[in-house]
Amino acid sequence: MNDEVNEVEVEEEVDNIRPAFDAAVAEGQDEDNIKMAMIQAGASFKSVTRVYNAYMVDAGFAVSKDEKAEIVAKAVEGKDLSTEEGFGKVVAAIVKKAAGVTDKSAAALIRAWAKAQETEIEVYAKPKSSGAARSGFKSRFYDALVANPAMTKEEVTEYLKTAEGHSDNIRRHESVYQAVRAMANAIAVNKAAIAA
DSSP, rough: HHHHHHHHHHHOOOTHHHHHHHHHHHHTHHHHHHHHHHHHHTTTTHHHHHHHHHHHHHHHOOOHHHHHHHHHHHTTTTTSSSHHHHHHHHHHHHHHHTTTTTTTHHHHHHHHHHHSSOOOOOOOOOOOOOOOOOSSSSHHHHHHHHHOTTOHHHHHHHHHSSSSSOOOOHTTTTHHHHHHHHHHHHHHHHHHHOOO
16 A cells, blocks of 8 residues: 555544445446545545545556656657657557556646656647538528528528428428528618618
8 A cells, every 4th residue: 555545544534435435446336426435434525536546546446646657758758759640659558558547638648748848849739620611501501691691581491491401300490590591681781771
């Protein structure tokens, strides 16, 4: 048992917190339910997360902060983190070696490690989306409305029945499309009045 867990046990001075933790884990309960069992056994609400984390490390379900740092340092040693492939391999290595670490948390650990280094280290980041225009039904409806901002209620009803991609669901929400049409009509009228 490590010193951190011993300190937590002394602070709590309740003998039945660890058995409650062990029983909840054995039952396969999730984190929230395990913590609730620990609170019911006497852990204070304020310290339950700290105690839970210490017990998780002690039980081998998670690794300590120092162990994570060591695993990350070994995994990144001599690796090219600037490419998707290299970064992905290091993430996979960390997830494999560090209990309780997910792909997402491994990527965060790598980025934190790189940021803490004295020299700047380039780390792969997913490219941002291109922001390409959508091509769904709503987009096509809005394009039709821009082309004809004076579209009538009847024209919208007909459009919803016949346009590519129309469906029963779209027709059920005709009132939404009619409200958008009414707003576009009002804007077109106001724009024409201002221009005159």
